[in-house]
Every structure is written in structure tokens, then in C-alpha cells.
Amino acid sequence: MGTAGGLEISGLIRRVRRLAHLSQRELAQRLDVSQSAVAKWETGRSVPSARILARALDVAGLSLVAVREDGRRVTPMRAEAARDAADRRYPAHTYVWAEGWWAPEAAATTAWFHQILCRSADIELPKVRYSTHWQLVRPPTPADVDDHPTWREVVAEAREGWQPRRHRRLLIPEWAIQDSSKSRNRRPDAFRAG
Template sequence: MTEASDHTDGGDHTDGGDSTDEGNGVELGLALRALRRRADLSQRQLAERSGVPQPTLARIESGRAINPRFRTVERLARAAGGQLAIGTPTVISGITEPTPVPHDDMRDEAGRRYPAHLDVWPVHEPRDWPGAWWAEWYRLPPERYPLPLPPAAYELNRRYRDNRRWGAEVQRTAQVRRVFGNDLPATSWRYVAELPDGKLVGELRAHERSPFLEFGEWHPGMPEREMVLDGVLVDARYRRLGLGRRLVTALIAGMREAGIDDAAATAEGFGIELLLACGFAIEGQRPAALRLGRPGKRCFS
């Protein structure tokens, strides 16, 4: 991981900053950058695949090559997995809905674009910069930072990039919904997190109860109904993507709509952090934590 101005990545920055000409040259350059990002190729890698010199590719992407040769553009498009369609105007196709490079409006300290095929994020504090977290810079006041923070950072390891994009796609497409059915008791609440293909990747179960029936007597301010969170489960591969929080948030919204304001839960480990992030608070009095093991086996808590 590194800040872009410290790594040219095969000349992926445009030459001479951002000076570009208006017109189709810029649109062609943006289309090539979008194709290259989809193929996860740096300028150097695309140049090697296509046989087009990297400086030529850089000029086309920056919009400074106003009238590049048709054969040159065709070789670049095909090498990046796209196709060249002839029409009015001439366009590069191959992307169902051409997706611009999301960080194309960001510039490094020299005014250059960041590599199109990488995922770039702004650095606002040391936590955002991989070069600082391991040294725990975030524990220092800004005036004591040993190095100035870069404007942005990105991940060079392709495996990490692929995982990051896969996670972003799951976050974008996963749906959370409440399950209703005749096999569920009227006081039972069930929510699931599903992918577009119907794969179940998370589940939450809860139930309503009457505090009056539990304690046997009524106290001032005691709610008539409250929710008990039985458990939240997320597939191990899909954890750390916010699905558990979305499930809990959906339950809170549903119970509030039903006129239930109070909820109780017991948790441990990361479950405590999840519920605290969703608005729960730790009570002074709570049930004891118990564990059952095999006979003769010592239990650890």
C-alpha cells in the first residue's frame, strides 16, 4: 500500500498534469480508463498486451492525443477486453453501462490522476493511511506526526483489491428483509440477508415478550411489550461487511414501527461491539454468563 505520488505504477499518471483538450479525445480517454479498470490493468500492462507504447496510451487517456489512429485505439480496446464499434460518433463498447473511474476527480500533489485500475481513497487521518496504522500514529496529536499525510492512498496487492471490490459488490447488492410465514409464531421476528441469487448469508431472530409476565408485577414506566434479540448470524465469509448491523437496524426499524421501543439482548465478543454501534447500552444488571461442556472437561469463560 502506498500513496500514489510515490509510485508511478508504470506511468499511469498523465504526462504534464491535467491539461486536456475538450471534445472526443477526452471521452475516448475516459472510456479507455474505464475499460482498463474493469480489466484491472495498469498502463504498462495494457501497453505490453496491445503493443502500443505506454506514452501513446497516456496521451490518449489524458485527452491530449486528439486524433489517435483507429488501429491504435482498436488494439488498446481489444487488449482491455472491449470492442470498437463504428458509428456516429465512434465509441468504444464492451461495458454494459460505461462506469467511470470513481476517483478520476482526485489528483495527487503534482496535479496528476491516480492509477485507473486501483481503488483510491482520500486520507483524512492516519487511520486512512496504511503507512501509519502499524506505528499507531492515530494515537499522536497531528503536530507530532513523524511524516505529513498524503492526500490519498491505494492498495497495490491485487488479491486485496479483488477482495475489496467483492466486498463492495456484496454490500451493494445484498438485501435485508423480514420473513413472514404461517410456521412462525405471531411474536417471532425473523430477518434474513440475501444475495441477488437467493443465497442466504445472514439471519436474525428475535421475539416479543411482556415484562409484566416475566417479573410478575408492574412497575411505573414498564413497557407493555419489549423485544428480545435471540441471535444474529452471518456467514463467516461475509462478515465485516456490515450485514449484521443492517439486520439489527432493520429489526429496530420494524419494532419501532410496531410501537415497541425497548429491546433486550445478551452478547459477548464482537457481538457487544455490534449492538453498541446499533444504539444498545450495557445494563448494570444482566443475566449470568453460563457455559456447558462435556462431563469431566474443565469449562473456560
């Protein structure tokens, strides 16, 4: 039980104590755990949570890092990656990309379709898609494979693609600006021209 992915936790906890010159009791006090918990970690009868392990490493001036098999360091996914309208992150195992500008699917055959696309371009509201496959949209770039794009990168991707032609202004009906699935959209009042 004292190993996690080939890492001997018990030996690591002993190493932390040695580098920091701390007794089990002193380390337990620093981590706000019992001395018996530290003893169990060192004997391999239990393992600390990842949060406690990171705090223990910090006591000795060490940090918890993830490395690939070839030794390259793996960084966490960035916090500023694009999010949906409810401010939720897209699933970590998926690819995220812009598929033009947003318009509800029911509006595709209406007279105001281009008007909606123009408004989406004006307020930088691309149609965002995500999937475990690229669905023949484009080949993934190395950046796509490592992380999700930021919202600015998604908008820039939409700007590189098709741009709507400007038409005369039409009144867009309420139903045409309602949210669609798998797209980062805003409330209808935020969508209308100011």
C-alpha cells in the first residue's frame, strides 16, 4: 500500500523528515495530522492524500511534479482555458475548437441567419464545439493536444475562418437567439445590439 505509481511514499515521507530535520511529531504538527498518521505513512500501512503529500514535500523545500516516461515535466492544464456559458470547463479529455460563429440551429434556414452570425462576430461569440475526435474539422496542433485553447484563441480561430457578409438589419426573433447545446452562448438580452 505504500506505493503510488511506482513512487514509494513511505520512503518519501522519511526523506522529507530527514531533509527538514524533523521528528514524526514535529512533521505531524506542521501538517496538522496525528503522529500515528505519519508513522503509518512511513511504514506503508497507509498513504497521505495528495494535498497532504504536497504540503509535506513543501516542508522540506520540495515540490510535487508529474513527469512523462521520457523525463519531461508535465504541467497542469491552464486555468484560463475556454469555458462554456455556465462558466464550466470543457471535459479535460476532449478537444475544443471554434466552428464559425454562433447561431441557433433552428435559425439556419431563416432570413435573419446572416444577421445573427454578424452579431455573433461583433460580440466575439464563436460556435464552440468539443469532442473526443476532431470530426474531420482540422488536424490537431501540438497545442491542442496539450491543452484547451483560451477564449481569445477560440475567437481568433473563428476570425480566421468564414466571416459573415453584412446584410441590412432585421429584427431577430426571441426563439432564434436561445442557447443551443455544446455552444458557449449568452442570455438573449446580452446578444442583442446595445
